[in-house]
Amino acid sequence: MNELRTTTNGAGAKHAPETVIRVRGLVVGFGDQVVVDDVDLDVYRGEVLGFVGGSGQGKTVLMRTILGLLDKRAGSIELFGKNRDSLPEEERHWLEQRWGVLFQNGALFSSQTVKQNIQMPMRENRDVSHRFMDELAMLKLELVGLPADAADKLPSELSGGMVKRAALARALSLDPELLFLDEPTSGLDPIGAAEFDELIATLQKTLGLTVFMVTHDLDSLYSICDRVAAIADGKVIAAGAMETMLASDHPWLHAYFHGVRGRRLTGALSQRKDETWKPAPVTR
Amino acid sequence: MATDQIENSPKVSYQRRGDTAQFALSGDWTLIASSLVEDQAAVIVSEGRGAARAVIDVHDVARLDTAGAWLINRSRDELAHAGVDVAVEGARPEHNLLLEEAHFRRFAPPARRKGNALVDMFAELGRLVVTGFRDLHAGMGFLGEFVADVGRIFVRPWRFRGVSLVFHIERFGFHGVPIIALINVLVGGIVAQQGIFQLRRFGASSYAVDLIGILILRELGVLLTSIMLAGRSGSAITAELGSMKMREEIDALRVMGLSPIEVLVAPRVLALMVALPLLTVIADMMALFGGLLVSWVYEGISPAAFLGLLQRAIGRNTFYVGLIKAPFMAFVIGLIGAMEGLATEGSAESLGRHVTASVVKSIFMVIVLDGFFAIFFAAIDY
Incomplete structure (x- = not known):
């Protein structure tokens, strides 16, 4: 460990580590119920x-x-300062x-293939060529250990473990920090x-x-x-x-x-x- | 669009020393620079071509991600294929890891299925026909199962779920009254208005009452109510049973030795068969009322006169023709709704698909059935 x-x-150890998420005094609740009460993290x-x-x-x-x-009731959330x-x-x-998010059940868009799912954030937020997007999607797929033929499958055709991996590939689509x-x-x-x-x-x-x-x-x-x-x-x-x-x-x-x-x-x-x-x- | 977000755009500075091309990369080689990174990588390839040796120095790259690393590796590969001896130098340890991870590889293009569009079309048509017959077959099977299970209830009446039946009659019938009443008043009024306007040209506008009475009692009352019920309650049955199927509740019933048809389907279908005739009576009355109002306003036929004309136009059988059809319609709606619900698979999309299919199929079957009834009643001259 x-x-x-x-x-x-590695790099961060030399100087004081940078705080990526700083939560202070956070309170979240629904109705009368307070679920998160004055949390610092x-x-x-x-x-x-x-x-x-x-x-x-x-x-x-x-x-x-x-x-x-x-929505929060009180407190502050700082991301990247x-x-x-x-x-x-x-x-x-x-x-x-x-940031990239992997939801519990993957949350892959069911009407799109795995490749389209991975390309979705790039297509919407970046201006890159089609070829480059294809290559990046395949690269991400390989990074998460999925076979290349999974690219053109629909999420419903994947097993539970593959869905998680595909969702991870999508979370990594924009190379988040x-x-x-x-x-x-x-x-x-x-x-x-x-x-x-x-x-x-x-x-x-x-x-x-x-x-x-x-x-x-x-x-x-x-x-x-x-x-x-x-x-x-x-x-x-x-x-x-x-x-x-x-x-x-x-x-x-x-x-x-x-x-x-x-x-x-x-x-x-x-x-x-x-x-x-x-x-x-x-x-x- | 993305470019205003980058403080440190990717750059390539290029030097030619003899037959060696020197590239020094700097700035952020990340996806956030979007097409800029791609353009810079293209510069490496276009300038490096023709040189005998190329050196890509990545030491001054500020930030690198998989996208940048991939482009550097791809440029390197493209130059190597153009006969240039390429080297990537000066990578910092953390970048080295990325460059290694995103090494260039050729991805096989997805296998395109070859096929003739015409053949595909016929294949699709054939598949549709086969599915249609399979549906019919499955429907018959389900009908048999239903009849057998209901028959068992007759043998052991104490097993019958009376509370459930009453609950569903309230839900399908009683709660449906306002909307059924409303649409039937409107449709009755519309039929009356059109009848009066069209018949006025022949000076026969008082025959509009005959038209209203016969059309509504024989056809429209029961048809509209059935369609409404298919949309309102048939879909509800599919959604309920479908979500129970998804959460394995149906399987739980089965392993307890209970028949889902007896427990879930029979009370719902029987409730529909009670509710639909009752709603049809209400629908008939409301539609006639709508017709009465419009005839009064447009043609000045007083309510008393309207009722007199109506009495002359219709017999008791006109009313029964509509009413007899109602339980059959309800049976078809309930059966299709239950069948689609139980055919639901594990996913939410499947549930949505089956709810849609349930409504479409039951409305279609209701209309087909109505057509058969029309032929039948004409044949027996009722």
């Missing part, structure tokens, strides 16, 4: 942030608010092209999920991406995340490296990381004789 962090942070350039939390605790709501799909609320329309449009992933491994079998994790890690390194990943998957957290933030009852209860998470004694975090599934993985982790890892305090 340490190894991974030094390589991914930072995401630094070049890192993979895993965002965890139980179902219905506001993970996806927070992500959708950062993306501008939901710019507050979106105060940006003029035109600049906001440009800001939104610096920031990638949002909403439960990227959900609905994939363990082998597919591991492969997808690896794919994200590889792409993150080669393309120098910053990744904000909402997930449930403990394996993903262990294998590719540099930092983890946890949300419970609308508040960020902890944020930091995996070790901090494991050491935390917040009941939810404890149950999450030291539950049956979590223990199995921490067991695997301790066998790797990672020096920085300390066993979690025994609370019972």
Whole structure:
């Protein structure tokens, strides 16, 4: 893990890391219900942030608010150092092209082929030749590990894992700096999920991406995340490296990381004789 | 369009030293520069052609993404094919990774299916005909299944879902009253207005009442109500059953040993068969009322006179002809709606497709059935 962090942070490690997403005092709610309550969160350039939390605790709501799909009640969201609320329309449009989003179920346009899906952002926002768009689409397809003949298929003809990959290719269409992933491994079998994790890690390194990943998957957290933030009852209860998470004694975090599934993985982790890892305090 | 967003546009500076072409790349080689990057890459290719050696120095490139890396690699490949000895030099480590990842490769063009347009057209026509017959076949199968399951209900009447039946009668019938009443008043009025205007030329405008009475009671009342019900309730049945099918609720019923036809389809179809005749009676009355109003306003036929003329024009059988058709129409609408709903596959698009198909097919069948009834009643002289 340490190894991974030094390589991914590479350039940024020398000086203070640049904050790509800065959330301050964010409040989001529906009706009487407050889903996200006074949340602060930072995401630094070049890192993979895993965002965890139980179902219905506001993970996806927070992500959708950062993306501008939901309205906030209070607080500020800065992306690349710019507050979106105060940006003029035109600049906001440009800001939104610096990120790519992988939705939970892919959200591929069902009436278009995979290639057309990948080309959609380029066709709408860039002025490039047809040939170049074709080549770029095929390149992206190859980057995400899809066979070339998938290009002319419709999303309905793809398997679950292929849909995720195609959607990732579309998210990468404009070469974004920031990638949002909403439960990227959900609905994939363990082998597919591991492969997808690896794919994200590889792409993150080669393309120098910053990744904000909402997930449930403990394996993903262990294998590719540099930092983890946890949300419970609308508040960020902890944020930091995996070790901090494991050491935390917040009941939810404890149950999450030291539950049956979590223990199995921490067991695997301790066998790797990672020096920085300390066993979690025994609370019972 | 994209160009005003780039502070650092991609540039190529070119030098020729003997037979070596030197290219120094600078600026942002990213997709945001759109056609600018492509143009700059084209410069490399056009200038480098003819040289024996070319060196592409990427050391001063400020930012690079896969698009830029691809173009650099593509230019390199094109020059190499033109017989130039090309080298890419000075790449920074992070750029090196990208240049490697986006190395040039030729993508096979998608296989185009060859075919004759005329042959394709006939093939499509043939497919349509075959699907049509398959639909009919499947419909017959479903009808059989339905009849068998309803027959089972007759053997064990306590299994019948009375509450569900009443609930659906309320939904399909009672809640449909306002819209059915409204369109029938309007149509009755329109028929009366046209009848009066056209017959006035022959001095026979009082026969408009005969026209209204017979046309509405025999045909229009039941037909309009059926079409409305196909759009309103037939589609609702398809959507409900379709979404239940999508969420595996139908399968859940099956594995519990329950028949979805008995539990879901029978109450809905029977409710339609009760609701449609009731709605038809309302529709007939409202359409006659509309006709009465218009005749009064346009032709000065008083309500009393209208009723007198109407009584002379129609018999009890005129009313029954319309009414007899109603349960059959309802049966067809319900059956098609249920069949399309149960044929839904896993996706939302499929649900949408089946709802549309359900409405189109049931309206079509209602009209065809009405035609058969017209022939039948003419033959038995009723």
